[in-house]
Amino acid sequence: xxxxxxxxxxxxxxxxxxxxxxxxxxxxxxxxxxxxxxxxxxxxxxxxxxxxxxxxxxxxxxxxxxxxxxxxxxxxxxxxxxxxxxxxxxxxxxxxxxxxxxxxxxxxxxxxxxxxxxxxxxxxxxxxxxxxxxxxxxxxxxxxxxxxxxxxxxxxxxxxxxxxxxxxxxxxxxxxxxxxxxxxxxxxxxxxxxxxxxxxxxxxxxxxxxxxxxxxxxxxxxxxxxxxxxxxxxxxxxxxxxxxxxxxxxxxxxxxxxxxxxxxxxxxxxxxxxxxxxxxxxxxxxxxxxxxxxxxxxxxxxxxxxxxxxxxxxxxxxxxxxxxxxxxxxxxxxxxxxxxxxxxxxxxxxxxxxxxxxxxxxxxxxxxxxxxx
Amino acid sequence: xxxxxxxxxxxxxxxxxxxxxxxxxxxxxxxxxxxxxxxxxxxxxxxxxxxxxxxxxxxxxxxxxxxxxxxxxxxxxxxxxxxxxxxxxxxxxxxxxxxxxxxxxxxxxxxxxxxxxxxxxxxxxxxxxxxxxxxxxxxxxxxxxxxxxxxxxxxxxxxxxxxxxxxxxxxxxxxxxxxxxxxxxxxxxxxxxxxxxxxxxxxxxxxxxxxxxxxxxxxxxxxxxxxxxxxxxxxxxxxxxxxxxxxxxxxxxxxxxxxxxxxxxxxxxxxxxxxxxxxxxxxxxxxxxxxxxxxxxxxxxxxxxxxxxxxxxxxxxxxxxxxxxxxxxxxxxxxxxxxxxxxxxxxxxxxxxxxxxxxxxxxxxxxxxxxxx
Numbered sequence: 001x002x003x004x005x006x007x008x009x010x011x012x013x014x015x016x017x018x019x020x021x022x023x024x025x026x027x028x029x030x031x032x033x034x035x036x037x038x039x040x041x042x043x044x045x046x047x048x049x050x051x052x053x054x055x056x057x058x059x060x061x062x063x064x065x066x067x068x069x070x071x072x073x074x075x076x077x078x079x080x081x082x083x084x085x086x087x088x089x090x091x092x093x094x095x096x097x098x099x100x101x102x103x104x105x106x107x108x109x110x111x112x113x114x115x116x117x118x119x120x121x122x123x124x125x126x127x128x129x130x131x132x133x134x135x136x137x138x139x140x141x142x143x144x145x146x147x148x149x150x151x152x153x154x155x156x157x158x159x160x161x162x163x164x165x166x167x168x169x170x171x172x173x174x175x176x177x178x179x180x181x182x183x184x185x186x187x188x189x190x191x192x193x194x195x196x197x198x199x200x201x202x203x204x205x206x207x208x209x210x211x212x213x214x215x216x217x218x219x220x221x222x223x224x225x226x227x228x229x230x231x232x233x234x235x236x237x238x239x240x241x242x243x244x245x246x247x248x249x250x251x252x253x254x255x256x257x258x259x260x261x262x263x264x265x266x267x268x269x270x271x272x273x274x275x276x277x278x279x280x281x282x283x284x285x286x287x288x289x290x291x292x293x294x295x296x297x298x299x300x301x302x303x304x305x306x307x308x309x310x311x312x313x314x315x316x317x318x319x320x321x322x323x324x325x326x327x328x329x330x331x332x333x334x335x336x337x338x339x340x341x342x343x344x345x346x347x348x349x350x351x352x353x354x355x356x357x358x359x360x361x362x363x364x365x366x367x368x369x370x371x372x373x
Numbered sequence: 374x375x376x377x378x379x380x381x382x383x384x385x386x387x388x389x390x391x392x393x394x395x396x397x398x399x400x401x402x403x404x405x406x407x408x409x410x411x412x413x414x415x416x417x418x419x420x421x422x423x424x425x426x427x428x429x430x431x432x433x434x435x436x437x438x439x440x441x442x443x444x445x446x447x448x449x450x451x452x453x454x455x456x457x458x459x460x461x462x463x464x465x466x467x468x469x470x471x472x473x474x475x476x477x478x479x480x481x482x483x484x485x486x487x488x489x490x491x492x493x494x495x496x497x498x499x500x501x502x503x504x505x506x507x508x509x510x511x512x513x514x515x516x517x518x519x520x521x522x523x524x525x526x527x528x529x530x531x532x533x534x535x536x537x538x539x540x541x542x543x544x545x546x547x548x549x550x551x552x553x554x555x556x557x558x559x560x561x562x563x564x565x566x567x568x569x570x571x572x573x574x575x576x577x578x579x580x581x582x583x584x585x586x587x588x589x590x591x592x593x594x595x596x597x598x599x600x601x602x603x604x605x606x607x608x609x610x611x612x613x614x615x616x617x618x619x620x621x622x623x624x625x626x627x628x629x630x631x632x633x634x635x636x637x638x639x640x641x642x643x644x645x646x647x648x649x650x651x652x653x654x655x656x657x658x659x660x661x662x663x664x665x666x667x668x669x670x671x672x673x674x675x676x677x678x679x680x681x682x683x684x685x686x687x688x689x690x691x692x693x694x695x696x697x698x699x700x701x702x703x704x705x706x707x708x709x710x711x712x713x714x715x716x717x718x719x720x721x722x723x724x725x726x727x728x729x730x731x732x733x734x735x736x737x738x739x740x741x742x743x744x745x746x
Contacts, residue, residue: 039699040692046683046706069670069695076671077691085687297442298449310419314458318450319413322442326412329702333419 004186004213005030005245005266012357015237015264016350021057021214021245023141024184025081025089028057030245030266031350033257033343034091036274038064040084043274044329044336047086053309053337053344056088057141059269063098066124066134067117079139091142091269092135094190095126097218097249100149108148110165128169129176132187140185144216145173147190152222159194166192167206174210186213188247194219195228197235204239214245217265221250230259237263254283254346254370258363261350273343277335280324283342287370291335296321309341310334377559377586378403378618378639385730388610388637389723394430394587394618396514397557398454398462401430403618403639404723406630406716407464409647411437413457416647417702417709420459426682426710426717429461430514432642436468436475439497439507440490452512464515464642465508468499469563470591470622473522481521483538501542502549505560513558517589518546520563525595532567539565540579547583559586561620567592568601570608577612587618590638594623603632610636627656627719627743631736634723646716650708653697656715660743664708669694682714683707 009018021028035042035050038061042050050058060080069083077083080090099106103115112127128146135143146169148162170189177187189212193199207215217236220229233248240246245266251257252270260268280291284304299317311320311334323331353362382391394401408415408423411434415423423431433453442456450456453463472479476488485500501519508516519542521535543562550560562585566572580588590609593602606621613619618639624630625643633641653664657677672690684693684707696704726735
């Protein structure tokens with residue numbers, strides 16, 4: 001197995017750990033949050049602003065990029081890095097979650113999945129191998145296996161069936177990926193199992209058995225309670241090897257991130273930081289605040305004291321509120337930059353706390369203020 | 374009269390001229406295009422990007438800013454410059470045009486105008502004096518007089534009545550502005566007269582008689598043909614003094630701008646450069662092109678050869694097309710930056726051509742390519 005993860009420090013009092021993931025476009029310090037750039041752009045951000053914050057690993061969505069601009073365009077431009085002029089790392093998901101959540105019709109068979117585009121209703125067929133090929137053309141630094149995503153309320157038997165297909169597809173994905181000579185992208189397997197401990201354990205062990213460079217935990221953060229999320233995350237992670245990067249898909253608020261870090265997770269992504277920013281919600285040490293509220297009208301202070309983003313350095317809460325009330329693009333642009341800066345800074349504090357063996361203390365103090373206690 | 378305009382060169386073969394306008398937040402080289410920042414933000418642009426291009430004079434809209442964030446907020450923050458963190462010049466229009474074009478109900482009397490907000494339907498009353506006071510609180514570097522705007526199809530008698538009210542309001546505006554001690558903002562009068570030469574001449578002479586630091590030509594670019602625009606602009610401008618800056622409101626495409634410059638106009642503004650950019654239309658030397666078109670799908674070239682904006686330096690037409698098709702904010706952001714860069718560069722070429730007494734030749738050559746001849 002190709003080793004891409006180096007653990008640099010294990011927190012003395014929790015499962016939290018610091019490390020480095022070696023990827024084709026550079027080293028990523030973990031634990032790390034990854035901004036989402038679905039269509040080859042982090043919404044509302046210049047690429048240079050994303051990398052200036054410090055991010056060197058962002059997400060793209062295979063499902064979206066396959067539909068638009070399409071594989072022919074990406075092939076002609078020599079991959080997504082060149083197409084979007086981004087010289088840092090890109091992780092692409094497999095499309096499994098988007099087919100589950102966005103496409104109108106989907107039919108899962110042993111061979112693959114047929115679905116309808118949410119854009120124009122056109123029909124498409126993905127197999128595990130095809131999804132690897134698409135990500136190969138995209139030029140992803142981290143590729144994900146096609147998986148079967150399930151809603152939280154299905155029966156054990158349906159969850160087990162989905163899980164078995166996911167495992168089968170994982171093996172096929174791995175075998176196909178191995179045939180791509182000269183390609184440096186790293187393939188991650190995805191653990192599923194819905195909310196059944198037996199299936200979670202089986203899935204974790206099955207996926208861990210395959211020589212993936214990294215492993216993701218899917219099927220969480222789909223509407224369950226924070227306690228349930230935490231329980232299933234902890235339960236699943238114990239069966240994962242510690243020598244590979246662990247990635248939890250779909251989390252992006254400070255509380256969930258800190259919980260994941262406490263469970264030894266290294267990577268996370270979520271649209272929440274950027275999507276909520278466009279709706280006027282920004283992170284602060286005292287929790288998320290909504291900038292459209294009247295309370296900010298005359299407020300000359302920054303969004304978040306000590307933050308180094310453009311909004312906090314140059315503008316007031318009053319001006320930000322005005323931009324959101326007037327539905328000005330600059331509001332979303334500045335709030336997005338703020339939220340991404342805030343999360344990056346938070347992760348730096350997290351890494352430092354781990355290195356100094358005081359992560360649990362940091363987490364408790366941070367959450368106590370975050371929840372307003 | 375306070376002299377703020379210095380003519381630095383008169384083109385030998387046309388009425389085109391180069392100059393400098395001295396304003397509280399710095400000198401402005403003319404002829405100059407002014408980007409529009411209605412709500413205290415040039416849509417889709419960081420302020421630093423606007424000033425990095427070279428712009429040091431942008432527009433704000435008195436009508437919009439009065440309604441939102443409101444005068445109390447602007448007063449508390451010490452004016453618009455501080456509120457929006459913009460240290461260069463701001464010109465504010467008077468609201469006359471917005472009351473005419475945006476508000477649902479308006480009742481013009483000799484005293485002032487009553488109108489309904491397009492945002493919430495609330496009723497407001499503007500007098501010439503109140504509009505000066507609002508711009509005083511905004512802290513405008515250039516203030517405009519409240520005027521009566523009229524559609525192009527009204528009778529001579531209605532146009533004359535509107536004109537007379539505009540002149541009366543201009544005198545009242547001037548007298549009130551003169552009482553504002555210590556305020557450095559410069560008040561411009563506005564010539565009206567609809568499409569009646571007699572009224573245009575009378576309005577130009579009447580406004581010129583008042584000691585305004587600068588004069589604007591209103592009531593053009595309201596749906597008339599380019600030839601009509603050009604004729605009425607030339608006809609009006611001949612009655613304006615040459616020792617003051619002349620500003621034509623509402624033009625912003627290269628062809629109209631070159632026509633205005635040829636008539637000795639120094640300043641212009643328009644939302645077109647920024648609004649059309651958000652819809653995917655960008656300036657090139659070969660005319661405006663629509664980035665959503667399929668022809669750009671595989672195009673690896675820049676929007677406009679030689680342009681120094683972020684879009685042209687870093688990205689392809691293909692990527693821009695993708696951003697517009699996917700309705701991504703970055704498309705509007707990049708295209709806006711491009712259009713403003715393009716117009717700034719065009720004005721630099723225009724100023725150089727005037728200084729070298731070859732403006733007419735430049736104009737002819739430029740337009741011949743622009744119109745695809």
